[in-house]
Amino acid sequence: MIWQIDLAVLVLVVICAIGALAVKDLVGASILFGAYSFLMCILWAVMGAVDVAFTEASVGAGVSTVFFLAAVFRTSRRSKD
Amino acid sequence: MDMAQYIPVLLTKYNYWVYITLMMIGLWAMIAKNNLVKKIIGMSIFQTAIILFYVSIGAKYGATIPILRHGHNGAHEAIRTVDYINPLPHVLMLTAIVVSVATLGVALALSIRIHRRHRTLEEDDILTQLREP
Numbered sequence: 001m002i003w004q005i006d007l008a009v010l011v012l013v014v015i016c017a018i019g020a021l022a023v024k025d026l027v028g029a030s031i032l033f034g035a036y037s038f039l040m041c042i043l044w045a046v047m048g049a050v051d052v053a054f055t056e057a058s059v060g061a062g063v064s065t066v067f068f069l070a071a072v073f074r075t076s077r078r079s080k081d
Numbered sequence: 082m083d084m085a086q087y088i089p090v091l092l093t094k095y096n097y098w099v100y101i102t103l104m105m106i107g108l109w110a111m112i113a114k115n116n117l118v119k120k121i122i123g124m125s126i127f128q129t130a131i132i133l134f135y136v137s138i139g140a141k142y143g144a145t146i147p148i149l150r151h152g153h154n155g156a157h158e159a160i161r162t163v164d165y166i167n168p169l170p171h172v173l174m175l176t177a178i179v180v181s182v183a184t185l186g187v188a189l190a191l192s193i194r195i196h197r198r199h200r201t202l203e204e205d206d207i208l209t210q211l212r213e214p
Contacts, residue, residue, distance in 0.1 A: 001140050010099045017103055017126050021110050026118050033122050040129050047140040048147075048166040052132070052174050059182045064125065067182075071189040072118060075196040079116040080203055 026072045034065035096137040103130035117192045128181040139167035
């Protein structure tokens with residue numbers, strides 16, 4: 001584990017999480033959540049959990065983002081908060 | 082007991098501090114956010130925070146990924162567990178990721194049904210629609 005990469009990615013993860021919840025446009029929130037999942041995947045690759053990392057890259061960053069975008073385009077894109 | 086000896090212990094466990102922060106962000110979003118999709122994003126952040134905690138338990142400094150260097154034939158020396166990251170939390174969290182994407186799909190399908198019936202995803206609008214018969 002390289003602690004410099006670990007710490008930098010941890011800070012970016014928290015920023016992405018807050019950004020995904022703060023953005024009013026739901027498509028932007030979905031994309032930021034995809035970025036959050038991909039940063040988590042980098043974090044687990046740094047920690048040596050490679051199997052968890054590639055599962056998260058395919059399932060978390062890939063399929064989840066597609067699910068969110070499909071649901072948002074079927075419903076409404078605007079959010080009040 | 083001296084308080085100063087705990088400070089390095091607390092500072093070097095920064096993974097756990099970030100895990101607590103992410104978990105509280107997800108919990109706050111699930112409780113306080115008004116939009117249903119925002120609530121679902123909060124739930125996913127909560128789940129990944131738990132997975133981060135479990136992977137952090139297994140991580141070690143100076144260790145490599147849990148694959149044996151010598152196979153069946155060359156394994157004459159003893160295996161030192163300090164050299165390998167603990168793979169048990171990884172295997173548990175592999176299941177948790179699959180479960181999290183399943184819950185995400187069900188939650189989004191339910192929110193699509195709710196939007197079809199009430200024409201909105203905001204929680205307070207749905208509640209006012211439910212109150213007036």
